[in-house]
Amino acid sequence: MTGPAPLIVTLLLDDEAQGRFDRLRAAHFPARPLPGARREPASGGEEGVFRLQAHVTLFHALPGEHLADVSRELAEVADRAPFDVAVTGVRFLGRGVAIDLDAPELTALRRGLAGAFDPWLTRQDRQWSRPHVTVQNKVSPDVARALFAEMSASFVPETVTARGLGLWDYLGGPWSPAGEFSFR
Incomplete structure (x- = not known):
């Protein structure tokens, strides 16, 4: 990979919800060792496996050369109160499973960020x-x-709390933290 790593933006959830989603993902996501990924013990005393934590991706690949601009925009948007997110159902993905979330505040926040990042957005x-x-x-x-x-x-169904935004460097498999922007 040449140049700065692409940037990923995620929604950060309250610790209880994050822990619950992490446990589900750890139990059901196939283990694929990735160089540099966080190593965590597998259940049953097996050798450790490599996994990303559970996450809510808002943007998959913003250009890394715009790190300062992206960080500035995320800091500005994070100047708001935490908000509720409804956990609404289970979705079949064909070759996987996801848990659906819904929140008007999240949709509006994401739409605003998409406007700010428009020149850099990938098709995805x-x-x-x-x-x-x-x-x-x-x-x-x-x-x-x-x-x-x-x-x-x-x-x-349940309600969880959105507590901020995460910014990550995508390193061709593993992610590395590049910033955290907590809601006030």
Whole structure:
């Protein structure tokens, strides 16, 4: 990778929700060792595996050379109160499963940031639609269907709190923290 790493922007959730989503992701996301990824112990005393934490991606690939501009915009947008986010359901992704989220404040915040970042948006970031947390991906459709059925049967809607925005360097697999912008 030449030049500055692409930037990822995420929504940060309250610690309790983050922990719960991390545990789901750790239980169901396939282990794929990535150089530099955070190593965490697997269950059952197995050798450790490499995983990203659960996350709500708002932007997948902003240009790293605009780190100062992106950071400035995120700091400005973060000057607001935390807000509620509804956990609304389980979504089948074909080769994985996600948990859907909904919040008018999140939609407005993301729309405003998209306007500010418009010249730099990739096609993927222009097509952003529903916020979600991916708990399983890159598995066979049968494995994904089984988890979707299991999670759907026990799903209970809830409300979690958005506490800020995270900024990350994308290092070709692993992510490295580049900034955190807490809501006031």
